[in-house]
Amino acid sequence: MARRDVVVMGASAGGVEALRTLLGDLPPDFPAAVLVVLHMPPSAHSALPSILERVCALPVAAAEHGAPLRPGTVTVGVPDHHLMLAGDHLVLSHGPRENGHRPAVDVLFRSAARAAGPRVVAVVLSGALDDGTAGMVAVRARGGVGVAQDPEDAIYGSMPTQALVVGGADHSVPVAKMATLLTELVTEEVDMAGAPEPSELMAVETALADLDADALNRSERPGTPSGFGCPSCHGSLFTISEGGMERYRCRVGHAWSPEALAAEQSEALEGALWMALRGLEERAALSLRMGERAARRGHAHSAESFRQRHDEAQEAALLIRALLQRGYRDADAPSTEVGEA
Known part of the structure; x- marks a missing residue:
């Protein structure tokens, strides 16, 4: 005992x-x-x-x-x-x-x-x-x-x-x-003698967290392919079912619960939207500049083409701004950086 x-x-x-x-x-x-x-x-x-x-x-x-x-x-x-x-x-x-x-x-x-x-x-x-x-x-x-x-x-x-x-x-x-x-x-x-033995899953996941070479070199990973990508390394995630819950782990060991994965996907999506918005704003600005240059040179057809490209980029940028204003990040997931000097 x-x-x-x-x-x-x-x-x-x-x-x-x-x-x-x-x-x-x-x-x-x-x-x-x-x-x-x-x-x-x-x-x-x-x-x-x-x-x-x-x-x-x-x-x-x-x-x-x-x-x-x-x-x-x-x-x-x-x-x-x-x-x-x-x-x-x-x-x-x-x-x-x-x-x-x-x-x-x-x-x-x-x-x-x-x-x-x-x-x-x-x-x-x-x-x-x-x-x-x-x-x-x-x-x-x-x-x-x-x-x-x-x-x-x-x-x-x-x-x-x-x-x-x-x-x-x-x-x-x-x-x-x-x-x-x-x-x-x-x-x-x-009663230690009557305690359930550690599962193979528990042993593998503990070894992965400790960067154990044998665990990292295993040809198989616990779980079944999920169809999702790991937000940390972009590798494939495997679905693990344990104790009535599903969660995810990739080949190198990054692990995600459903809520954490959803929150991370939302953050990644927001980042992608900001990158897209930047690209569209730059495209619109460059098209405007090239159109003005074409107009000064008397190239009316080129100037009109660049103006249309500018307007299309601005219209798409407005749609993305509206998406960003609606917000994709979870308002109930505050920063957890607490207790720090």
Whole structure:
């Protein structure tokens, strides 16, 4: 028998406030190791460890590659690296982004599920879209417990909602009550011998996130061809069905949930529309200039042809401007660059 001694937490927009409340409420003798991932921009220095250290009775530190898993401590993921658990030590990986993020919540949850099975408690806090849902499925598949912040209590309720509705989280409570729940959960004993074994899918996806050469060189990829392209590398995406949800992964390992893929496609479409608008405006300006030059030289037919080309480009540009004014980006997907210095 063993105890639930690994608590993994994931958050995005609005997550700093939730983490401050939750970790500030944990008792100084909290026996489990706490691993935290917050979505953050890749190039910035993270101020999250110092922010949490001010309110938390447990020691708080940024993750270090190869560091042992220490009970009674809080370890925070660092920018531009996935935080993973392998056996009883931490791994920092520069592997492919998942849902457009590195660090990603799903990577942490999935690796913890594979390494510690039913010893894991997964916690999804405030955030947009649905990172953490696939990881919640993995944790529960190995006998771990899932906890989601009450969506009504979260600043952004999308991540907790998806963790509940799709990921099947076992508990949903306001963040103010979460420390009490976690303190109860980490006293529970679990039967490691009776835990479900990690699936082949879990093993492959964890290896891909860690840039494992054997996983990258596999001739086959999990899932079936989806017909969609990866927004990150433009390779083919494969559909993966797990725990009642569908998601997508490409050959090199970029992974997308349905909501994250839709949001990324919207952003790519907006970028393409802006590029098209720029091209049309330049075409109109050049046609106007060439038409004026032709008119000065007395080439009436050429001047008329360039004028028509100018008018057509302007008309198309007006249509694209109207599309851009309507907006293709998801208004409910705010920036998640929080907790940064």
